Amino acid sequence: MGVHAALRDAGGLWFGWSGETTSDSPGETKVFRTGKVTYGLVDLREADLEAYYGGFSNRTLWPLLHYRLDLATFDHQWYATYRRVNRLFAERLQPLLEDNDQIWIQDYHLIPMATELRRLGVQARIGFFLHIPWPPAELTVTLPWHRQLASDICAYDVVGFQTQVDVRHFRQYVVSELQGTMSDDGAVRALGRSFHAEAIPIGIDVDDFATMAGSRDATNQAKRVKDTLHGRGLIIGVDRLDYTKGIQERLRAFELLMQDYPSQRRAVTFMQISAPSREQVPEYADLRRSVEGLAGHINGTYSEADWVPLRYINRSYSRRALSGFFRMSDVCLVTSLRDGMNLVALEYVAAQLEDSPGALVVSRFAGCAGYLDGAIVVNPYDHAQVAEQLHSALIMGVEERRERWRRMIEGVRKNDIHAWRNRFLKRLTEGTPSTDEVVSPVPYAAS
Numbered sequence: 001m002g003v004h005a006a007l008r009d010a011g012g013l014w015f016g017w018s019g020e021t022t023s024d025s026p027g028e029t030k031v032f033r034t035g036k037v038t039y040g041l042v043d044l045r046e047a048d049l050e051a052y053y054g055g056f057s058n059r060t061l062w063p064l065l066h067y068r069l070d071l072a073t074f075d076h077q078w079y080a081t082y083r084r085v086n087r088l089f090a091e092r093l094q095p096l097l098e099d100n101d102q103i104w105i106q107d108y109h110l111i112p113m114a115t116e117l118r119r120l121g122v123q124a125r126i127g128f129f130l131h132i133p134w135p136p137a138e139l140t141v142t143l144p145w146h147r148q149l150a151s152d153i154c155a156y157d158v159v160g161f162q163t164q165v166d167v168r169h170f171r172q173y174v175v176s177e178l179q180g181t182m183s184d185d186g187a188v189r190a191l192g193r194s195f196h197a198e199a200i201p202i203g204i205d206v207d208d209f210a211t212m213a214g215s216r217d218a219t220n221q222a223k224r225v226k227d228t229l230h231g232r233g234l235i236i237g238v239d240r241l242d243y244t245k246g247i248q249e250r251l252r253a254f255e256l257l258m259q260d261y262p263s264q265r266r267a268v269t270f271m272q273i274s275a276p277s278r279e280q281v282p283e284y285a286d287l288r289r290s291v292e293g294l295a296g297h298i299n300g301t302y303s304e305a306d307w308v309p310l311r312y313i314n315r316s317y318s319r320r321a322l323s324g325f326f327r328m329s330d331v332c333l334v335t336s337l338r339d340g341m342n343l344v345a346l347e348y349v350a351a352q353l354e355d356s357p358g359a360l361v362v363s364r365f366a367g368c369a370g371y372l373d374g375a376i377v378v379n380p381y382d383h384a385q386v387a388e389q390l391h392s393a394l395i396m397g398v399e400e401r402r403e404r405w406r407r408m409i410e411g412v413r414k415n416d417i418h419a420w421r422n423r424f425l426k427r428l429t430e431g432t433p434s435t436d437e438v439v440s441p442v443p444y445a446a447s
């Protein structure tokens, strides 16, 4: 969404996987234009997609970068495919580039892109934004190929992280593993290159989301839910069904709310909307079973003939419907165990009405907690604390809710999607050119 908004305004080329697979070699790059945006799309071989995306991206990098070493699988075949697919993307992108293009690569699936483009002689400035966390160096070095990926990162001109914590971890790695330097203003020298790294938190289009929440369609969808609540309060949770989002912790905290605060029984409903995600990955199938078991247990324990405490919904909704649900909810609960930013929290704040805003309870491990002054910040591992803070949020007076919301919306506006795009592109445009420098290739082997 964020990248598309950036391209729609300025125009440019969006390049990536088409979403299609083939059983043999990927055909021609499909190129077409819509409005100011040209699209370049490449199919992937089914087996490559499985190793590149389902394997190395989502079962190696995703868990490791979210500090879940216990869930990370290190497979040399997957890694070789990850590099090969990135090389294929670079080879297909290079002929579509024009003079003076600036290239902005998004996320962990594409870390080697700058290396591969430089290998093809591309001199353009290239930036990279990591949407997910960067873990402490002690975790990074468990990856057998961490030196090659670090070398890939050093091939960029600008590297954007979500938070200062990620930058701190990156600096730690640069100093201890690459014997490089990184100054407070973000100038990095490592592996014979100079580039810039800083925290540029992603945001949302606040006005767009608020307008959507007030639309007739969103209001109607919300009203249909409201009619079923019979005046009870509503807590909302919305995520992809992912182990980083702390959904089990959230349900356990809600169970404690029911157990320790009997006044909340029959007084509140918790609506947890979990969109199915990465269903081919075994850890996600396990998670789904476990969350469903927990949801059944809570409802089995606390439901009464005319009231069910938890509505667990395993599907995705349109953004419009979600915006309406956010506006009508009294509390939004975000319990990520580790999260780059968490746009749900920002969307919840944007959807609120100034006169009667809801309260946000957010994990300290979600990147957005760093600038959401006014949110109730919790440790999701401490279920009793989350239950206690949920209770506080539910009984909070309107004056305090308004005062907290004003502070939150200020942070959300200051760090909105336009600020993110502008800050990144400004860095990409302004930084010191580094085309005279050579990337020192790191041997392609485990280190």
Ligand code: ADQ
Pocket (backbone or CB within 6 Å): 131, 132, 202, 238, 239, 240, 273, 274, 275, 315, 316, 317, 318, 319, 322, 339, 340, 341, 342, 343, 344, 345, 347
């Ligand atoms: P995600 O892990 O996908 O993003 P998040 O930032 O919360 O997490 O964004 C999810 C988006 O999907 C939100 O816009 C939300 O409204 C939508 N969504 C979630 N559940 C949905 C459902 N059931 N139905 C419909 N829509 C749903 C990654 C990183 C984050 C980082 C973002 C952006 O993991 O940390 O904030 O990229 O950089």
